[in-house]
Amino acid sequence: MIVNNFKILKSNLDKNLVIPINLKWDFLDREDSLNLYEESIITEIIGEPENYETAKFSYNYPVRYVFNFKNTGNTDWVNSYVDSGRFSENAVLNKNNAFLKSFFKIDLYDSQNTRRRKNFLTIILNKRNDTTDIELDYNQGIGKLSIPSYSLNPVTNPEGFYLYWFENPDILNLPKLYMTAKFFDGSNGKFTTFTTKKQTNSSSPNRLDSDYFSREVNFNYTNKTYTIQNTGSQTPLLTVNWYEYINPPEL
């Protein structure tokens, strides 16, 4: 190149040759990487947003809870307030205070272990219970006698039919809950536990297995449904029978 025709003459002085070299360092977008790193650190510190919302889980079928009290006349159980001696016929028909203030309570726990379990959900069954026809005294016709049984469905009796549970299964990571039942008696303030099967079915009625006291409740997080089934069974129950627990058992 013509521009490079230069002479360097010898002299006793040091010579400096200045060659301009343009150095540009590209730090472009490095900030983006830092921002990403920053975001990951923040996430690590304060966590990702979680979905703590509860959804309405519906039973796949109309479900019926049937509570059987110990019969006063024999060793069997009976679905009646009157035959079990809990309340007189008049008390049930006239709905006296003790009867009105009594209620059934369904509890859902995370475990069958009674010492370690935690109660996550509770259903108080309302007063819209099933009835049976009864002939009234003094030729008053046919009356409706309440029985300890509840038919739940979305139209006629929806209260207690739905469970409101986390829609994100990872929040608690509980594969299933365990359902127990109690009756709170307004006439004496005591409560009665129920078993899933008659005590007489057990070979050791004085020492019942844990599956006698609870049923499994499984949630379908996709369809937002739940099912109640006996422990170890895969069949959803349409009628959930409960039997009054007697201790010591009358055999």
Next chain:
Amino acid sequence: MNNNVQILKGSARYAAAPDIDNRLSVTLDSTQKELTEYERNLGIDLAVRFDTERQKSTTFNFTCKFTLLFENVYSGLTQPITNPYAPINRNLYYITPEAYRILQSNSLDPSFEIAWAGLPQYHEFDFIRTDYNVSGYTVSANGETPHVNFNTLQASYYNWLFYLSYPFENDYTKNLQILLDDGSTFDWTVGNGIPFTVNNTTINGKAVIEITCPFNHNLSVGDSVQLTISCNSLNIFDVYTIGDSYANNENRVFTIYNLGYSDCGNFYDGAIGLLKKVAIKDNPIESVSKYYVRRHKIISQYTDSELTRTGFENNPFRNVTKFETSALTPNLTPRISVKEGSQSYNLSFKNDFDINNLLDNLNRPVTEFYTTVVNRGYFGFFNKPITNDIGLKQGWEFNLGPVLNPWWNDDNTTCLTNVGTNYYERTSPGGTNLRFYYNLPYEIGDSLDGDICEWNNMTQTETVLSEYYHKLTFNQKVFRTSLIGTENPNTEGYYYKPHYKFQIRVFSDYVEQSDENNPQNFPIINLPNYAYYSNYNLDFRWRDIYSYGFIDNNGRGVDRPFLNNKHYVHENFTFRLIPEGSNVNTINTTQVNDPLTDDCE
């Protein structure tokens, strides 16, 4: 420095030494070190974190409230007339039951039953059926199979099905029809524009050409319009005025200043043509509007919807019920019948929806979702198939009353939806076999039509011109509403609007423009892939999407609650079942419409 370098010419070194080129190597050492920033501080502000997560989230939860407005107006007779199908004949809201009691009592045979005139009860139209224990109808009577074995879990799915949908494509080829004043019809394809009729008149002594459209023309004074009717090759005209001397005609009528156009002979009174809006007169090719039917894609199963009664809200009208005394029923059984109800409903969906990667009908990020309501009619009063097992009809707002439009005639198969039907059979006491049809549900991915819309590339605006409607008609083989003569192929029915909008984001009020030739003047930053490139202006055009929570000075924007890493979108809708004869859309009215026949039905 030891830089004592001697540079000798080659021939100076020794005798006969040649001169050669010398090179001096200069080594360049460059050592650089970045300044170490030991600390990087960041304040974790709750509001900033909330906004960051909100803008990042693409998950939506949709809920809405429906107010159901309905007037029960169409009475009829259960078929066949003698020995009619008892489950329906015995469960109507009777009209003049005394007359029918006398007619039936005149028979010598006590088991003989005639059809009693009445209205289908409100249960046939309600969102959630509550007639779960009607003997013979929904529960078994005397061991016989009921009309429908009522399943309480299906109570909210018997009459109506609810879906979530979004517009995903445009149909420019939909064939439409309007009813003209003289009773004739005009057919056109939606992509060709908006039909109109011509009327030559004067305004303040000035000659104008008045153009009347069947639905919203979306024009303003100063806009230009391209007509299929031309004058000396001129087919683009300026809008002179909007509306006429009648009420509510601003969106349907406009005028063109008549600069002798009528002398061409094409703009005669009653002339019919098609028009398209032109946003920029100098650039008619690019700025002419497109017209199409928006199509929706279903993205939820009908079982994903969850319908509940509102706890404390009813519509302004009352429940209409009456006690049918035993003597005034065909089977001598007293009951309470319901004509109209006032319950409102909440609708939610069991699952959340991720909008990531969803594009709308204009290939933009989706900004609108819709609750889509489609009749099911499982109890079989409606939806007798016309052809291809389809009974549900569709049309647009201009196809509604006040005059029964031939568009809805059974002969017109273009008015049919794509909703298939199925049926079950029951036998009347006289042995007549009756088919009860009901609509099949949509599945995820199915599509259906929507509103008629206009899109303009220059203004980057989509405008709904006419809303989409469905029409229910009674199955005359089961419940005859046209009582005189032969079966009417164009029976009266109820109209309803299927699509109800959830706005999740909005486009900006302004149009962004780029200048590719002069990027230094207007650099293209964050150019969205849905931007429109104008060959005429050599620039891109688009509207920005406002961020969540931002509302501009004009009130444009959405600010939905954000919680649990999702956006909660709630809207209130009014669902109207409109009977034939609504005159709310009547043009050329000079007074407020008669409230007895307005859209409140």
